[in-house]
Each structure stands twice: as C-alpha cells, then as structure tokens.
Amino acid sequence: MVHSEVLTIPARKGIAAYAAKGQTIKCINTHGEQVVDTWAFNRNDLTEFMSMEHSRPHLGHIFPKVGDSLRTNNRRPILTIVEDTSGGIHDMLIAACDRYRYELLGVSGHHDNCTDNLAAGMALIGLKAPETPSPLNLFMNIPVRPDGSISFDPPVSTPGSYISLRAEMDVVIAFSACPQDLLPINGKSCRPTEAHFQIF
Amino acid sequence: MVHSEVLTIPARKGIAAYAAKGQTIKCINTHGEQVVDTWAFNRNDLTEFMSMEHSRPHLGHIFPKVGDSLRTNNRRPILTIVEDTSGGIHDMLIAACDRYRYELLGVSGHHDNCTDNLAAGMALIGLKAPETPSPLNLFMNIPVRPDGSISFDPPVSTPGSYISLRAEMDVVIAFSACPQDLLPINGKSCRPTEAHFQIF
Numbered sequence: 001m002v003h004s005e006v007l008t009i010p011a012r013k014g015i016a017a018y019a020a021k022g023q024t025i026k027c028i029n030t031h032g033e034q035v036v037d038t039w040a041f042n043r044n045d046l047t048e049f050m051s052m053e054h055s056r057p058h059l060g061h062i063f064p065k066v067g068d069s070l071r072t073n074n075r076r077p078i079l080t081i082v083e084d085t086s087g088g089i090h091d092m093l094i095a096a097c098d099r100y101r102y103e104l105l106g107v108s109g110h111h112d113n114c115t116d117n118l119a120a121g122m123a124l125i126g127l128k129a130p131e132t133p134s135p136l137n138l139f140m141n142i143p144v145r146p147d148g149s150i151s152f153d154p155p156v157s158t159p160g161s162y163i164s165l166r167a168e169m170d171v172v173i174a175f176s177a178c179p180q181d182l183l184p185i186n187g188k189s190c191r192p193t194e195a196h197f198q199i200f
Numbered sequence: 201m202v203h204s205e206v207l208t209i210p211a212r213k214g215i216a217a218y219a220a221k222g223q224t225i226k227c228i229n230t231h232g233e234q235v236v237d238t239w240a241f242n243r244n245d246l247t248e249f250m251s252m253e254h255s256r257p258h259l260g261h262i263f264p265k266v267g268d269s270l271r272t273n274n275r276r277p278i279l280t281i282v283e284d285t286s287g288g289i290h291d292m293l294i295a296a297c298d299r300y301r302y303e304l305l306g307v308s309g310h311h312d313n314c315t316d317n318l319a320a321g322m323a324l325i326g327l328k329a330p331e332t333p334s335p336l337n338l339f340m341n342i343p344v345r346p347d348g349s350i351s352f353d354p355p356v357s358t359p360g361s362y363i364s365l366r367a368e369m370d371v372v373i374a375f376s377a378c379p380q381d382l383l384p385i386n387g388k389s390c391r392p393t394e395a396h397f398q399i400f
C-alpha cells in the first residue's frame with residue numbers, strides 16, 4: 001500500500017511511479033477538464049510498453065472502454081480499464097505534444113510539453129524511456145467523424161471524475177498533465193491544472 | 201535516376217532504399233490486393249521518422265488522402281501523397297504485424313512478419329531502424345464505423361494501381377509486402393504476393 005495516498009500530477013508536469021501486477025491505478029480529473037497523457041512500461045523490461053497501434057487490432061475499436069485491456073508492443077495485456085466515471089471519452093490517436101508542436105503553434109522559447117514530461121517523470125525515479133510511445137490520452141476529446149475528420153474538443157469529464165486501470169504486469173506508470181494552453185483540449189478556458197492519482 | 205527501374209518488394213518480405221528530396225516514390229499494387237507496410241526515415245538522422253500519431257493532428261483526419269503531407273516525430277513533412285489510383289483506402293491505425301501477432305493467431309514456429317521485414321530491409325542497405333514506428337499501411341482496408349469499431353477487410357485496390365509519394369527530405373524508404381495469410385487483409389484468397397516500386 002505504498003502508494004495508497006493521493007499523489008499529485010502537477011499542472012503542466014509529469015510524474016512516474018511503480019505499480020505491481022494486480023494493483024489498481026486510479027487517475028482523477030480533479031478539476032474536471034484536464035487531459036492526462038498516460039504511458040505504461042513493463043517494469044522488468046522498459047522496451048516493452050503500452051502501445052496504441054498494437055492495442056487497436058485486439059480491441060477492435062479506436063476508443064477505449066471499460067473492460068478493454070490495452071496491449072504492449074509485444075501484444076501482452078498491460079492495463080485493463082476497470083471503472084470510468086468520466087464520461088468515457090479518451091483518446092488513442094494523438095501523439096504527445098512536444099516542443100515542435102508549440103513552435104508550429106507560434107510559441108517562441110520554452111513551453112512545457114508532454115514528451116519532455118514523460119522523460120522528466122521517468123528521470124525522477126531514475127529511469128529512461130527507450131522512446132516516446134503514442135500515449136493513452138485520458139479525458140482527451142478527439143471526436144472522429146464518419147468522414148474520418150477529427151477535432152480537438154474540450155473534455156466531457158467533470159471535477160473529481162476518474163478512470164481506474166488494473167496493472168496486468170508489474171509496471172512503471174507515467175502521467176503528464178498536458179500543458180496545452182493554446183487549444184481548448186484542456187477546457188475552453190485553456191488553463192491547464194493539476195490532476196491526481198492513487199495506486200492501491 | 202539510380203532507381204528509375206521497377207524494383208520488387210518480394211512476397212512476404214521487406215526492402216529499403218534511398219530517395220532524395222523532391223523525388224517521387226511510386227508504390228505499385230501489382231497483383232491488386234497486396235498490403236504494403238511503409239516507413240520513411242530522415243536519411244541523415246534515422247531517429248527522425250514518419251509518425252502516424254504525429255501526422256494525424258496536422259492532417260485533421262485519420263485516413264490519408266492525395267495532397268496530405270505525412271509528418272515525422274519532429275512534425276516535419278517527410279512524404280506527400282501526390283497521386284493515388286488505388287481507390288484511396290490506406291491505413292494509419294494498425295501496428296506492423298510481428299511474431300506475437302502470429303503466435304496469438306495460432307501459428308507455431310516462424311511466420312514472416314512486417315516488423316522483422318523492416319529490420320531485414322534496412323539491414324540490406326547497412327542500416328538499423330531505431331524502433332518500429334507505426335507504419336503507413338498502403339492499400340490496407342481498415343474501415344472505422346461511427347461507433348469506433350474497426351474490421352480487417354480486403355483491399356479495394358486493383359492490379360497495377362499505385363500511389364505516388366514525394367519525398368520532402370532525403371529519406372530512407374522501407375516497404376514490407378505484408379505476409380498476413382490468416383486474415384483477408386491481403387484479399388479473400390489470403391495469398392500474399394509481391395508488389396513493386398519506382399523512385400524517379
């Protein structure tokens with residue numbers, strides 16, 4: 001029960017933690033409209049990690065739902081969605097934001113970003129991700145229309161709503177509270193906030 | 201015009217080649233129903249490569265069309281679709297098949313797969329991909345329904361139809377003629393065939 005306390009994913013920043021096989025990882029959208037980019041790595045071999053492109057063919061759909069097991073790049077279940085009070089809208093299609101994304105949006109100089117946040121969160125516990133896998137973007141609302149077009153919409157989640165994920169192997173879980181403040185992906189006010197998580 | 205001849209992507213196998221900025225890479229579905237997994241790497245820095253998850257937010261849709269520029273993981277255009285006679289159905293959602301995929305489908309022992317084919321194709325020209333990016337699956341028919349469900353359907357392309365891609369930087373292009381023979385992704389007969397390409 002090392003991590004049963006409520007831990008903070010600081011606004012605009014990343015964090016990583018260990019979770020054992022069978023434990024539940026609960027990610028809480030504390031203020032209601034915060035996207036949380038999420039990664040999971042096999043604790044014993046970081047080159048095996050949760051992969052959106054490997055999960056889709058096994059799920060048979062492009063949006064994750066309760067009961068779904070996300071898979072690794074070795075096609076093994078790594079996280080299963082066991083509960084979701086957030087409205088069930090999450091994204092599996094969009095890369096983590098990065099310095100290039102913000103440069104193209106007109107930002108000059110440093111802007112926090114989820115790609116660097118993954119690296120920083122892992123570094124806090126002495127680890128290095130072998131690459132930046134395409135993340136599971138919790139609470140992120142990317143509608144896909146019948147013609148295949150997509151848009152970046154505000155979350156449908158509400159304050160205190162959450163999603164719970166069961167670890168199917170010993171994992172390193174990494175979160176980034178997305179610092180996107182130029183598009184309304186974190187709500188129309190474009191104000192990134194903290195979020196929280198528990199492991200029990 | 202080093203590569204202006206018609207080159208073969210052998211059935212079930214992979215191949216890689218150089219293309220200079222501004223050159224056109226034409227991938228021909230010779231027998232009509234062959235999926236060709238496709239990757240592109242910055243020739244001068246293989247850690248920069250075509251990325252489906254980085255392309256989607258900039259394209260604004262999840263299926264590629266003529267006029268689209270696919271982007272790298274640094275969000276720079278790398279390949280632009282300039283012509284397509286194949287019916288316009290290609291996939292950006294599904295990982296390359298791999299040994300794990302075939303094990304889960306009940307195959308015991310070796311089965312050719314696109315992940316190993318990328319590595320083998322790169323090795324033929326003395327290179328090593330830093331990872332296996334999610335591929336651009338040419339001619340692959342993965343319909344996405346309004347509820348987000350997907351299926352693995354036969355290609356709509358016809359013999360001799362093709363897609364042409366303009367290189368937006370000096371690239372290494374890699375192809376794998378997908379060896380999937382358990383699902384009808386390469387046609388209802390489940391018989392993988394060769395395909396061809398030209399660079400001019």
